Amino acid sequence: MLETRLDIARIRAARRMIDPVFLDSPLYRCEALEPVLGCAVSVKLETANPVRSFKGRGTELLAGLLTEEGRRAAVCASAGNLGQALAWSGRVRGLDVTVVASRSAPAAKLDRIRALGARLELVDGDFDMARERAAALARHDGIRLVEDSLDIETCEGAATIGLELVDSATPFDAVLIALGGGALATGVGHVLKTFAPGVEVICVQPAGAPAMTRSWRGRRVVTTETTDTIADGVAGRRPIPAVLDDLLVVADDAVLVEEASIIAGMRMLLDHAGLVVEPSAALGVAALLEDRARFADRHVVTIVCGGNVDMDAYRRWVLEP
Missing domain, CATH: 3.40.50.1100 (Rossmann fold)
Known part of the structure; x- marks a missing residue:
């Protein structure tokens, strides 16, 4: 694999430095989601810790x-x-x-x-x-x-999720990763491309905040003047060049999803998995909803990256008709 800023030895060492309360988050197959999405779906749940995110x-x-x-x-x-x-x-x-x-x-x-x-x-x-x-x-x-994503520790900390994925007994074909600044995608992607290169690394971003996805597609930094998405956690306008360089090495694809799909994904995670998640955490399910044919009969992991959501807004988005 071409080089990134990340280092596997440091990522392994990170496991010994991070408070165990953040490590070994649940990974499980969520069969209740599968009839609707048309593929096998496993959830990597990064909300079960004191700060409710990765x-x-x-x-x-x-x-x-x-x-x-x-x-x-x-x-x-x-x-x-x-x-x-x-x-x-x-x-x-x-x-x-x-x-x-x-x-x-x-x-x-x-x-x-x-x-x-x-x-x-x-x-x-x-x-x-x-x-x-x-x-x-x-x-x-x-x-x-x-600086999130620029500071390599934020990426290598997130990369420990990748180690947990490859160490699991769960075979999977693709991983769907929320894309904002890029720490999660570059960290997990680096580990997967090192140890499981056949797994497809797919980054997902809202169409209303597309800067990093456009940058990945154009292989150069593309900025936007504004963002328009409920997924505040990934709503950046100015990608960091060094992070984009890493992403270009490890990501197989970057896709954009609509707001309606994000809300539908949040509702589906509540109804079928019992999970209250913030919009960024529903991006993977949104991608599955928008392109069922692509993932049909495959086993996909989606990283549920955060559960910090304003409940008044959540009720408006998910619970009210």
């Missing part, structure tokens, strides 16, 4: 590194999940964590960031505006800027 795997590595370096403070931009995870990992290690988020981020995520002891600064605009503000704070205060 992000804790990466922040455990980052917070440990910062502690080793003698750092006492860090700042990050977040759509909500990274901020919660960094706050959790930082609190355990005595780090002063500041999270910059959009004022429009789900209230449940913002409340949880505060509850975990981080300082929260809200900005007008979207995630990329928050990223600019976090960088400015880091420069002004002389503290470490944590």
